Amino acid sequence: xxxxxxxxxxxxxxxxxxxxxxxxxxxxxxxxxxxxxxxxxxxxxxxxxxxxxxxxxxxxxxxxxxxxxxxxxxxxxxxxxxxxxxxxxxxxxxxxxxxxxxxxxxxxxxxxxxxxxxxxxxxxxxxxxxxxxxxxxxxxxxxxxxxxxxxxxxxxxxxxxxxxxxxxxxxxxxxxxxxxxxxxx
Ligand code: SF4
Numbered sequence: 001x002x003x004x005x006x007x008x009x010x011x012x013x014x015x016x017x018x019x020x021x022x023x024x025x026x027x028x029x030x031x032x033x034x035x036x037x038x039x040x041x042x043x044x045x046x047x048x049x050x051x052x053x054x055x056x057x058x059x060x061x062x063x064x065x066x067x068x069x070x071x072x073x074x075x076x077x078x079x080x081x082x083x084x085x086x087x088x089x090x091x092x093x094x095x096x097x098x099x100x101x102x103x104x105x106x107x108x109x110x111x112x113x114x115x116x117x118x119x120x121x122x123x124x125x126x127x128x129x130x131x132x133x134x135x136x137x138x139x140x141x142x143x144x145x146x147x148x149x150x151x152x153x154x155x156x157x158x159x160x161x162x163x164x165x166x167x168x169x170x171x172x173x174x175x176x177x178x179x180x181x182x183x184x185x
Contacts, residue, residue, distance in 0.1 A: 029072065041099035050103035055136050057089070057110045057126070061117040063150055073113040082122055086129070093133035105136050108143040116147040120155040127163045139164030 058072065061082060065075040074081075110126070118126065130136045136143070144167040145160055 029070065041096065042101075045100050050100060052106045053100075053103050055105045055108040055130070055134055055141075057108075057130065059110060059112040059115040059118065059126075060085070061112060062114045063117055063148070071113070079119070079122075082118055086122060086125055089126075090129055090133075093129060097133050103134075105134060105141050108136050108138070108141050110143070110145045112146055114148050114151055115145050116151040116153075116156045116160075118156070120153075120159050123156055123159045124163075127159070137164065138166070142166060 060071075060073040061077055062073050062075050065073070108130070115126075116123070127138070143165050145165050147156075
């Protein structure tokens with residue numbers, strides 16, 4: 001690449017929106033739609049292979065709302081809102097478990113949002129829920145958790161480490177500002 005070509009590239013990068021490369025590898029949320037008629041979850045799963053599933057849990061909370069973000073999340077909810085969400089997650093987990101039946105999970109992820117927005121106690125409750133509802137224990141099933149430098153407090157990281165989490169990935173905004181992948185071991 002010539003100097004001229006390089007400078008043009010830098011110039012175009014400077015004028016381009018910083019979010020030009022922000023892309024999804026999964027359907028945009030506007031792609032989702034009601035299924036009519038609604039199908040019972042048990043029927044949907046009836047003939048699916050369930051011996052190597054990926055368990056994903058969404059925590060829709062962040063300490064700030066990034067301007068470019070269109071993910072399902074909300075900024076700075078109080079503790080009661082997070083507790084209410086965990087209560088609902090518990091109820092939903094029971095329904096999903098009943099519908100799927102016996103299953104084996106080989107990978108898992110806790111994303112959002114910024115899951116480490118939860119307090120250490122709330123995170124511990126979340127891990128208990130995953131263990132009791134789906135038999136998913138991070139010591140046995142590889143698990144990643146999204147986090148951000150601002151919420152990566154010692155007490156929360158201690159919970160992740162104690163529960164066997166092996167990888168944390170910074171959520172998008174933090175990836176752009178101060179990317180750091182932190183190995184738990
Ligand atoms: S931290 Fe991530 S999920 Fe939260 S608002 Fe920013 S980009 Fe969206």
